[in-house]
Amino acid sequence: MxxxxxxxxxxxxxxxxxxxxxxxxxxxxxxxxxxxxxxxxxxxxxxxxxxxxxxxxxxxxxxxxxxxxxxxxxxxxxxxxxxxxxxxxxxxxxxxxxWQLEPIGREQIAAALSSALPSGAVVEIVDHSRFSAPSGVIKFPRSGLSLPTGISSVRPVIWRGLLSYAPGRSVPVWARVRASISVSRAVAAEVLPALKTIASSQIRFETADVFPFPEATLLEPVDIIGKTPRRSLRAGQTLTKDLLTDAPEVERGAHIAVQAQSGGALLRFSAIALTGGRKGETILLRNPSNGRNFKAEITSKGQAAAIEPVPDGKNR
Structure with a gap:
């Protein structure tokens, strides 16, 4: 050879x-x-x-x-x-x-996303995992969701999940999605000053497509009317729970009933609140009869007790 x-x-x-x-x-x-x-x-x-x-x-x-x-x-x-x-x-x-491997299908991703979203929500899949994996169940937990800024649903976000193919065994998956849900949301009908009680005429409701989470973002009228903004809110601004607080028992500029001890006598008169506050807090009041200021402790809604000598005045 x-x-x-x-x-x-x-x-x-x-x-x-x-x-x-x-x-x-x-x-x-x-x-x-x-x-x-x-x-x-x-x-x-x-x-x-x-x-x-x-x-x-x-x-x-x-x-x-x-x-x-x-x-x-x-x-x-x-x-x-x-x-x-x-x-x-x-x-x-x-x-x-x-293991028999198959490419992760768009239908699998869509079904898992739909089950993770609230009823009525719409999801658009921009992109998703495309590798091959064993047959299994895909789940997208809330903890794997990247929230957008505010409640806008315009920008896509990444949602990370898991494909479980055996007890205790899974592989990570992801989807880039744009999700929204149509809701009726409350907005300020005018400028809402900080710490001023909100009236029904100062809010309006409009339909908008917003991001589905967090669901607690949206409020009903009962959650808004009678509350006060923590800070000044612009007209058209969406009202959310974190922007509001309970109204104080005394608001600045309000006329309140005051009780004061003078010797053995109990005096009752009306004064103007120069500062607002809640029960138990000390506020500054003005005696309208003489224009002098004094301090008092708020005892209840619209009422206070003087904690220092009340300046002389004809309404004592």
Whole structure:
């Protein structure tokens, strides 16, 4: 045999030995058996050894490989395992095992997102995970959602979830989405000064598409009327719970009833509140009869008790 022919035959043998590793995954995986759980069970061998289809075998063949990997078991290993479990293994072949992988579909993502959103919400999938994974259940928890600034639904956000394919086993997935829900939201009909009680005429409701979360952002009239803004709010501004607080018992500029002790006498008169406050707080009042100021403690809605001598005045 010539040197050139021997060299060609050697190359051919090496190529054939490496051929399985050079094949595409779809071709190389054709001979592998699919696994159905975290451990390789007897039923997973049924396509190779039909006797295992209905056999009640407690012992398994060991842990399943991670998704994307394979586990090979030799013919001798299968035969020894079958003999221990009283099953006749014919054919004398080894086997490889792997998870069956499929590309994550847009329909799977859409179904999981819909179940995570409140009723009436609309979601648009801008992009999503496209890798292959075992068949399983996809869930998108609220904790995986990146919230947009404010309640705008215009900008897409990332929502991270999990595809669970076996007990305690999952792979991360994600979706870039634009979500919205049509609601009736409250807005300021005019400028709302800080710490001034809001009247019904100062608010209006309008329909808008907003981000579905947090759901507690939107308020009803009963949640707004009678409250006060924590700070001045502009006309047209959306009203949310964090912007409002309970109205104080005494507002600045209000006329309130005052009680004061003078010797053994109890005096009652009206004064003007120069500062506002809540029950138990100290405020500054002005006696309208003489224009002098004094301090008092708020006792209830529109009432206070003087805590220092009241300046003389004709209304004492």
């Amino acid at each position: 010539s040197h050139g022919r021997a060299k060609t035959l050697l190359f051919a043998r090496v190529f054939l030995a490496l051929l399985p590793a050079l094949l595409p995954d779809s071709a190389a995986s054709a001979a592998c058996l699919p696994v159905s759980g975290l451990r390789i069970a007897a039923r997973d061998l049924a396509p190779l050894i039909p006797a295992f289809a209905d056999a009640e075998v407690a012992e398994d063949l060991g842990p399943s490989p991670a998704p994307g990997y394979r586990r090979n078991i030799t013919a001798a290993g299968i035969a020894a395992w079958a003999a221990r479990n009283g099953v006749v293994a014919t054919g004398g072949a080894g086997a490889c095992f792997e």
